[in-house]
Every structure is written in C-alpha cells, then in structure tokens.
Amino acid sequence: MSKKMHIKLNVNGKDEEFLAEPRELLIYTLRERLNITGPHIGCETSHCGACTVTIDGKSVKSCTMFAAQADGAEITTIEGIGNPDDLHPLQTAFKEHHGLQCGYCTPGMITRATKLLEENPTPTEEEIRFGMAGNICRCTGYQNIIKSIQAAAAEMNAAKEAAE
C-alpha cells in the first residue's frame, strides 16, 4: 500500500480534509468517505454518467478520477443543487414531465443538465441530445428527459427575464 496523501476538497460548500491512498477514486470518496450518495455507480468506465458531478465548473465522471486529482477543487453534487425548500427548476421539471423512472440515473442527469444549461441556456433538442449523450438512462428512452430539460430552460429563462 502506498503512502497516504493529504487531500482538501470543498464539496457542496463544505470544506473537507482527509488522508487517502493515491488510488482512491473520487466517487468512492464522495459515497463512502463523505456519505454523499446522490452520485451513483453504473459502470466505473466513464460510459454511463451516473456518477456525474461538477468540478470547478465542469461536468466530470467521478468514477474515473482519483480523489488526489481533485485536490483543492470545488465540487457540486446533486445534493448541492437544490434543497426541499428551494428546488432547482430542473428538479421540478423532471418530476413534472416524468423525466425519471427508477431514478438511478437522475442525480447524474440533473447535475449534467445544470451545466448544459449554463453553457447554453437555449439549447435546441439536438443540442440537448448531444450534450446529454454522456449520461445513460435505461428506463425513460430520454424523450421525457429532453422535455424536462427544455421546460427547465424555459422556466429559467423566464425567471431571468423577469429579474432583468
């Protein structure tokens, strides 16, 4: 076993500091060490996106990144996106438009979609399909996920306009 490393992270606004083996994967840190179980494991090979989190403003599959590589980073998981009293428009839209079934892909989907809409607040259907292609859903066939993201985008844009 190799020497442990000193790692600092900020996850959902909270500072975390711990010693970990260099081989510790970030998804393991989140789920096992920090008890943040929203991000899921579906493949551990970067294909399914169930483990998607946001790291320093980018969508990242946390199953194929070492915790040590994230040292010093700011990380947002589904748990940091909204809360019961203040849901993110995507969280509301996924329920409203039946954008989930078993819910296993949902945290990764919504986390990815927050970034997609930041990068492109008015995506076409094609842009959504392309931008979400790193996240696999086995249940919904995507149609209602697309609908949910479109609805959330409309909602967010309307709110922005109203605020301006």
Place this chain on the structure above:
Amino acid sequence: MKDEITREERVDNLKGMGCSRKRVEDARFTQGKGNYVDDIKLDGMLFGDFVRSPYAHARIKSIDTAAALEVPGVLAVLTAADLEPLGLHWMPTLAGDKQMVLADGKVLFQGQEVAYVVAEDRYAAADGIEAVEVEYDELPVIVNPFESLKSDVVLREDLVAEDGSIPDGAHGPRKHPNHIFTWEAGDKDPTEEVIANAEVVATESMYYHRTHPCPLETCGCVASMDKVNGKLTLWGTFQAPHAIRTVVSLISGIEEHNIRVISPDIGGGFGNKVGAYPGYVCSVVASIVTGKPVKWIEDRMDNLMTTAFARDYHMTGKIAATPEGKITGLQCHVTADHGGFDACADPTKFPAGFMNICTGSYDIPTAHLSVDGVYTNKAPGGVSYRCSFRVTEAVYFIERMIEVLAIKLDMDAAELRRINFIKKEQFPYTAALGWEYDSGDYHTAWDKALKTVDYEGLRAEQAQRVEDFKAGKTRKLMGIGLSFFTEIVGAGPVKNCDILGLGMFDSCEIRIHPTGSAIARLGTISQGQGHATTFAQILASEIGLPADSITIEEGDTDTAPYGLGTYGSRSTPVAGAATAMAGRKIRAKAQMIAAYLLEVHDNDVEFDVDRFVVKGAPEKFKTMKEIAFAAYNQAIPGIEPGLEAVSYYDPPNMTYPFGAYVCVMDIDVDTGVPEIRRFYALDDCGTRINPMIIEGQVHGGLTEALAVALGQEIAYDDMGNVKTGTLMDFFLPTAWEVPNYETDFTVTPSPHHPIGAKGVGESPHVGGVPCFSNAVQDAFRPFGNTHTNMPHDHWRIWRTANELGLHG
C-alpha cells in the same frame, strides 16, 4: 349538508384511475435521496467480492488462499470447501437445476465465482482477490449448442450416472449429457401433415442472439446476521423479495420468520434481479462467519458476464398458407442455449417460458412447438428481459415468419396480417398451442395504426426510393417495419403457474387510518414503474380517499403480505387486482358503517366517488373520511372496530395486452447506419391507470427494443471469452441515438380483471424488437433479402448491403 364542490371536482381531488398523476417517488430521486442497496451503511460493515474464473471450462487443481489472508484488511476467504459442510456449495436454481455457489472442482463459464473474499473495504477486497492463487486445468470449451449436443465433452458430470446413463432432468428425459430438456406444445403430426400438403410453405431459421437486461444499477445485497436475536436481515436488489426469503430459508435452514428480506429502491431490473445469485448466498454465509454485516455489489463486468443473460434462442420455423395468404399451420423448433446451469426464471411447468404464445395474434388452426434446452460453457440465466417469460422470442419469431411468408406470397405484409388476425368476435380465443386469449380487437388497432402513419403513402415513397436508388440518385434505402404483437402477462393462475412450488398469486393489505388516510402494502416491488403512484390511484378510485392520502409500501417481507414480486408485467394484472379487491372489501364494510350512521338499511346506500349516499337522496351522505373515523371511534352494534382488509389474488387467467407498431427507417447502405425517422406505437393495455406512466413505459421499452435489435449483444469467442463485458462493447443507446416516439392507444379491457387492466411495461419491448428488425429487413426486401439475424449493428447492416451487391 350542502355540497361545497361539484362531483367532478370530487373526482379530480381523488387523483384516481385514468389521470396522469405526478409521481410521488420523484422528490427523493431528484434530490439524490434515493436509498439503493449500495447506499446502505451499517456499523462494522464488510465488503465481499469474488475471485472469478478466467476460463470458460476448466478443472480446478488447487486454490491457495494463504497469501490473501495476509493482505491487510482481508478477514476471510470462502471457497466451495468452506461451504460444503453447510451444504451451501451448490444451490437450487429457479428452473429445477442446481448451480455451484462457488466452483466445486471445475468451472463452466468465464467469470464463474471461484472464491469469495471478505474485507474491510472494496480496495482491500480487490487486493485480496489478486492474492488468491488458483490453478486451473483447461478443458475443451463448447459455446455452440448444436455442437454441444454432438460432443463427447460432458459439461455437467454431476448429471450423469456412474454407469454412464443419463438420469431424467427436472423437465423429463434427456437425450444427451449436455441436453437439459425437450418441451413440446401443440400437435406434431397434424401440423406436419398440414405443412406437407400446403400449397405454400415458407421456412426460415433465425438466431435470437444472447443479450442482457443491464439495468443501470447492478445487482447487490447487504446481509446482516444478528447473532443475539438469531435474525438475518438481507437487503438486496430483489425483484421478488418474498421468494428470496423462502429460498434463503430452504437452503440455509434458518426459519423463515427469522429472515427479513428488504428490497430498497431498485435502479431498474428488467428481469436481471429476479434470480438468486451466488453473491447473495456468500454474503449471508460471510455475515454468519464474521458476525458482521457484509455487502456485495457487482461491478458492471460481473453483471454482464455472470448474472442473468436473456434470449439465446436458435429458432427454425415453417409456416403453411393458402395462395391467398390464409395461414393453415405453424411449426417452430428452438434450440435454447442455457449456459452452464439451467437458471432460467420461468414458471415450473414452462421450461421455455410462454414461448407457446408463438402463434401470435393470428388465427392459426394447427401448430406445434418443440424446444430443446442445452448446456454450453456460457453464463447461466435465461431471464425475461423486459418481457413475460420468452414472449419476446415468441413474438419475434412469428412477426419474422409473417414477413417471410409475405415475401414468399409476394404480398403486402400489413395485408397478410390483417387477413389472419383473430377476429374480435372470436374472443375468448383458444390458440392452437393452448392459451386462452381473454380479449382483443386487433383489426381496429391495426387500421388505426396504418391510417395514422399513412401506410399507403409510405409504401409509395418507398417504391420511389428504390427507383431513385437504382438510378443512382440516393444511397439511402427506406424500410417500413411493422409489428403486431399479443403479449401474455400477469403470471399467473396458481393452477398452472408456480416458481419452485410457490404459487404466483399476489397480495395487498390495506389499513385505513382514523382520519381518512391509509397505508397499503403489496407483495410486489417497484424498480421504476411507479407503484407508489399508480397503486394509490387504483385504491383512490376504489375506496374514495385521495391518492395523496395513501401511502404504498412494498419490499419489506416483515411488513408486506406474501407475493411473488415484480416481473413479467405481473404487478398490475395480479397485485393491481389484489389491490382493487382489498379496496372492495374496505368499501363493503364502509357501506355497513355508512348505513348505520345514516340510519338506513345497508342496501339503501350507494357508493359515489368519495362517499356513500342514501339512494335517491344524494344530500344525505357520509364521506369515506367520516366513515373511517366512525369505524374506529364509534361503537357500532355488530361491527368490529377498525377498517382494514387484505386480499390474495389468484388470477383466473393471464392478461393479453396487444399493440400495433410501425417504424420508418432510412438506411445508408455505405455506412450501415440506420436512422429512425418515425416510430408509431399503439398499445392496448386495457384500462389505463396513469397515461403519463404508460407513455413513459412505452418510451423506455421501445428504447430497450431498439438496443437489442440494433446492436446489443453478449458475444463469446470460441474460447468462451465474453467479448462484450463493458459498456464500451455492450450497446446501451444514448439520447443521441434514440428517436422521439409517437404513442397511441385503444382500450379493450380485460374481462376477468377487476379493473380491466392488462399491464404494459413490457409490451413496447416485446413489440418493438421485431418492429425495428423488420424495418431493417424491409429496406433490403426489394433487393432479395428474406432474413438476416439481429443485432443489426452498422457493420452487419453494411455486410447485408454488401452481400446483396449494393456496393457496386
């Protein structure tokens, strides 16, 4: 008392059957607060994982665990030798065979469980696995079932007597050491006679490739043996928690009341999570041995390689008809590759599932089916991947045979279907292979589908496209895929459906609270189907309390009534019926209470939405809420306090959902890439409980159908190596590859189901696979294609084009 709101508003307030109620499950899932098995953490919990065989067929010379036990964090390593004294080195399968829990002297497929390492965490377990030394002696590998039946390599020595004779298997005589069973339905001689004398006979052989349900969450469990109380708790991804409890009790000897099985949230099942796997047994043993909770979670490779493949049917068909296209007979033979152990999850009397629904939606007077199950060096399983026990195979078979016959007759395939459909007035209809179809109106559905897509217009466009292609104006062909399917779901009547002797009824228990809310518990378990939402809707309509005031609970065997779980689209047909029946018992008691409160005779009150009213005097009523309160708090002569009911429902028959699908596809002959231009799906699932959820099921099922038809497979090389062990090679469509689907419906309620519902979760998969496949094949029909095997991935489509000489 004056009514404040209209009757219509009262109906709306209930959010009962027929409305697109939003799902109650979604709040937790959208906020990352689901509770899946891998989210469970217990004090001192250990982690178990397997040493797996790299060989598909080998003898094990030795297993050395000494070095592994030295690895920091490793607590124990289990091998078959450790399990043998407990009698747990083998376990019964759902199909009446037995399966090694840990390799007992030999391995029969790549990835087979050889030893189980128990460690403090996953990393230590992985280190331990590396350190276990296993010496193998390779044996000849058989991955082809036809060769297996001719080979003198015996795969299962345990199934051959010492004198070399072959004892009967669970399903009767076996004709070769590698043969599992022969199963037949229908009449052989008359069918052969019809075929021999027919004016037209079309023959085709097709391979329905091996694939895998691959839910996004893999299988797993947490076993916790509490030695103080003698109680075992087992959390896991179980589609049938009660059946798992009974099986665990039978094989471990722990009494059933001391076992609590809990299915927490499940991240999709699609058949993968019906069976009992070595991981469950080893985790239980490890927890008993260490006195600590033990978790086992498959990784994706374990999942694809070892638990629950689907399909792998080699099918040969003969279909006889008159020159006008009236079908007169059908014969089907299947060589079924079951892998190293027969672990198919089928009702006991049906070793090939409901393959005998393969006469489809057609009035075929004579038919015969025979299926031979065969052992090979492939993983065991044979589960129903989003279908009811091999119905997908059956529907694929008949929907391909229809197309092949249409080619032979030079007839339009839509018209050929129409003239052979079972007519509305023929229901209930007894098919040549034995099933009694409860209801159907196929012509109406077909006509509606063809009209909506402008079928004739599509054919004209396709003809033009062929012209253009021949003239060099385009490199894209157009395919029109048709399918009309009849499913058989809702297993099933206890008289002919059981698994391991457990009757396939289901159950619901309702408890109404004094203030007019309720909890209902069922023997099923949702894996994304939204039971907490839809079963509350059934109840709301039956008992007149708002769905929002009804909690649905499933999956905990200590609290839920016994049931056989969720697969084969059986939840709505069986547990949904139990729910309605339990609701009616509540209503019957409520009626007596209402009559007492209103001071009239029981027969003088009637149910109206959310209340009982005095007949002819609707202003005199008691709401169900008031009745609930009175049930608990008012002394009513002759009536026990409380308002509860339980119902165990043994369905009188299966249900038979059906549907009409059309797919329009453009195929680039130079790249082999198919582009789905349009997909229209008409489903008739009887009474519709929640249209939003039905549509969601259709979208999801069609996407899984697309995957299977267009690329998804579990492939082996000749050495028995799995070539598709990760999501790199195993095709799961992304949002980029999937079209938008148009959904539609007709409603033909099931006559024997209390609310007329038939189940829908699997229809789109069952009907979708032949529809996508037929679209590909139809594109090449004008160039001489009769049949090509799935999966139609880009390379295979390109190859078809190439073989037909379309690359110039």
